[in-house]
Amino acid sequence: xxRFVLASIVILALPCFAAExxxxxxxxxxxxxxxxxxxxxxxxxxxxxREVAILENPGKGWIHVLAMLSQNRYTGEEKDVSGWLIxxxxxxxxxxxxxxxxxGEAVSSxxxxxxxxxxxxxxxxxxxxxxxxxxxxxxxxxxxxALYRAxxxxxxxxxxxxxxxxxxxxRDASWRGDGIDEELMKEVRKKFxxxxxxxxxxxxxxxxxxxxxxxxxxxxxxxxxxxxxxxxEEHPQSPAVPEALYxxxxxxxxxxxxxxxxxxxxxxAEAKARAEALCQRVITSYAQTDWAARTxxxxxxxQQDIPTFGNQLQ
Numbered sequence: 001x002x003r004f005v006l007a008s009i010v011i012l013a014l015p016c017f018a019a020e021x022x023x024x025x026x027x028x029x030x031x032x033x034x035x036x037x038x039x040x041x042x043x044x045x046x047x048x049x050r051e052v053a054i055l056e057n058p059g060k061g062w063i064h065v066l067a068m069l070s071q072n073r074y075t076g077e078e079k080d081v082s083g084w085l086i087x088x089x090x091x092x093x094x095x096x097x098x099x100x101x102x103x104g105e106a107v108s109s110x111x112x113x114x115x116x117x118x119x120x121x122x123x124x125x126x127x128x129x130x131x132x133x134x135x136x137x138x139x140x141x142x143x144x145x146a147l148y149r150a151x152x153x154x155x156x157x158x159x160x161x162x163x164x165x166x167x168x169x170x171r172d173a174s175w176r177g178d179g180i181d182e183e184l185m186k187e188v189r190k191k192f193x194x195x196x197x198x199x200x201x202x203x204x205x206x207x208x209x210x211x212x213x214x215x216x217x218x219x220x221x222x223x224x225x226x227x228x229x230x231x232x233e234e235h236p237q238s239p240a241v242p243e244a245l246y247x248x249x250x251x252x253x254x255x256x257x258x259x260x261x262x263x264x265x266x267x268x269a270e271a272k273a274r275a276e277a278l279c280q281r282v283i284t285s286y287a288q289t290d291w292a293a294r295t296x297x298x299x300x301x302x303q304q305d306i307p308t309f310g311n312q313l314q
Contacts, residue, residue: 022054025132027105028089032069036062036084044069044081047121048109049128052090055082063087091136099137103146106130110153127153131184134191144188148197151184155204179208199238203231216310218258221251229278242282242291249278249295253302254309275302 026046034041036058046052046067056064066082091098106129113122130150134143158180185201192198209227211220228248232241252275259267279299286292301308 022057022092024052024054024090024092025102025129025136026050026052026089027091027101027129030085030089032065032067032081032083032085034083036060036064038086040084043083046085047128048105048125049132051132052085057087061087063090093136099133099140099142099146102129102133102136103142106133106146106149110149123153123157127157144192144195144197147184147191148188148200151188151201152204154184155180155207159207182208196237196239199235200240202235203238203240203244206231214254214258216258216261218255218262218264221254221258221309224248225251225255225274242286242289242295245278245282245286246291246295246298249275249282249298250308252278253298256302256305257307257309272302275299 026048029048030046031042032044032046034043044067046069050067050069052065052067054063054065058064062084064082065085066080068078069081091101095101106126109119109122109126109129112118113126119125127150130146130153133140133146134150137143140146162180182205185205188201189198206227210224214220225248228244228251231238231244232248235241238244252271255271256268256275259265259271276299279295279302282289282295283292283299298308300306
């Protein structure tokens with residue numbers, strides 16, 4: 001269910017208006033009032049990243065808007081509300097440095113979401129803000145990163161949902177049903193091809209190809225190692241290359257422990273050699289990254305014939 005809730009955060013929009021209708025992005029939470037007065041009846045609360053259509057702007061510090069509110073963040077239920085807002089914290093396309101303002105508030109909301117005891121709903125606030133930054137300011141130097149960050153947040157939230165299901169423990173990835181929703185990642189790839197953002201989107205989507213429980217069989221780690229190695233070959237400039245190489249090396253190392261249990265001891269030497277070669281690539285080419293340090297530890301384990309998979313004790 002959560003997959004569809006997250007989709008609605010981005011996809012649902014206000015009802016259609018004439019092209020000249022002025023719209024804005026909320027970069028603060030705000031009350032909507034029935035009348036242009038702070039002692040008037042409150043008809044709803046707008047969260048950061050919500051879009052408003054401005055119906056009237058009498059120029060007295062208040063604007064009449066139509067906005068879509070979330071009634072329940074868990075079910076995705078929405079409703080349209082018209083009312084009056086204090087005209088503050090609403091970024092339009094003609095707001096000076098509007099892209100930086102929206103992006104900056106998205107960064108702040110994302111940081112709030114990662115803080116223990118942080119603001120409730122800050123993760124989806126950040127998702128909306130990043131997406132609106134891309135949508136309102138498509139020519140901004142921040143547009144590609146904004147769309148990717150929106151996709152990344154949605155991916156992480158959806159991944160928690162998908163991998164918490166019983167089906168996530170199945171060996172074959174296809175048994176997880178629809179898997180993690182790829183809509184926004186594919187939009188990143190379409191809108192910003194041949195960039196680091198599309199490279200990272202492709203890396204994320206590998207999650208939908210990996211197995212759940214390997215069941216101590218070689219089929220899954222063999223397949224996954226090949227997927228990560230192919231990713232490196234096709235995306236040599238990606239920031240995710242050292243991680244992909246490490247993931248491939250770890251799977252090759254796991255095969256060293258798995259093959260003997262399948263009567264394939266003759267393949268152990270090959271798996272060990274391939275794991276070592278992958279480790280050396282990370283250590284040599286990405287020495288200043290955390291992945292190099294992790295890979296150094298993995299290489300040590302492989303060279304010392306220390307099992308890296310299963311509960312084997314020596």
